Amino acid sequence: MGAKIARLAKRLGFLPQCRLRTLMVGLDGSGKTTILYKLKLGDLLKTKPTIVPVVSIPYGAGFNVESIQYKNICFDVWDIGGESKALIFVVDSSDRQRISEARKELHWALADNELANAAVLVLANKQDLPDAMPASQIADKLGLHCLGQRPWFIQNVSAYTGQGLYEGLHWLSDNIPNMEDSCSYNNCSHIFSFRNKIDVTLVEIEKEVGML
Numbered sequence: 001m002g003a004k005i006a007r008l009a010k011r012l013g014f015l016p017q018c019r020l021r022t023l024m025v026g027l028d029g030s031g032k033t034t035i036l037y038k039l040k041l042g043d044l045l046k047t048k049p050t051i052v053p054v055v056s057i058p059y060g061a062g063f064n065v066e067s068i069q070y071k072n073i074c075f076d077v078w079d080i081g082g083e084s085k086a087l088i089f090v091v092d093s094s095d096r097q098r099i100s101e102a103r104k105e106l107h108w109a110l111a112d113n114e115l116a117n118a119a120v121l122v123l124a125n126k127q128d129l130p131d132a133m134p135a136s137q138i139a140d141k142l143g144l145h146c147l148g149q150r151p152w153f154i155q156n157v158s159a160y161t162g163q164g165l166y167e168g169l170h171w172l173s174d175n176i177p178n179m180e181d182s183c184s185y186n187n188c189s190h191i192f193s194f195r196n197k198i199d200v201t202l203v204e205i206e207k208e209v210g211m212l
């Protein structure tokens, strides 16, 4: 019955709710926390460096985690490790001196088993600065063309102006491998909450699942 609801809901344009654990990494100062809170709050926060304590991490200290809803997907964005289906890698596009260090960091992160199946979204941040390198140049310097079969995309962004951030999430929402595993129609109450508006549709659903 769940599968029938899923099929019909899809046909009618209802999207399943998906939760996606997403890891956000990048060199210190590249703008991870600023991006996270720009997406979460739509606003700029004054950030301090995010320090991860070496010994133990009390919940909520030393890392940031926020849930960001984009279309039907809830991205749980962490800036600390764990198995994830998506990696967001943030680069300071104006920092030419550290771009090879950023390349090492990216390839080191991607060697981790926890990211074996992750899609990679590179955010070329700080595009509001006049000396920012364009995405194409950063893609070369990070060796993105060597990533083989893994889905990847680079997006020019500015956490300050918000430029490009949702375009990046849009690409991710379309390119997560085995996305269905993270989605569920289990809570179909949102379909039925439209009862007054779409009675006809509801009757169709009820017929399809054998309620009528």
Ligand SMILES: Nc1nc2c(ncn2[C@@H]2O[C@H](COP(=O)(O)OP(=O)(O)OP(=O)(O)O)[C@@H](O)[C@H]2O)c(=O)[nH]1
Residues within 6 Å of the ligand: 026, 027, 028, 029, 030, 031, 032, 033, 034, 035, 047, 048, 049, 050, 051, 125, 126, 127, 128, 129, 157, 158, 159, 160, 161
């Ligand atoms: N011009 C400009 N500055 C930015 C942008 N995004 C972040 N910054 C600045 O870059 C600095 C570092 O930003 P954070 O968000 O703290 O960087 P982070 O990657 O979280 O750094 P760590 O927590 O140390 O790893 C701050 O001074 C931000 O205001 C941007 O899009 N444009």
Ligand SMILES: [Mg+2]
Residues within 6 Å of the ligand: 032, 033, 034, 047, 048, 049, 050
């Ligand atoms: Mg930070």
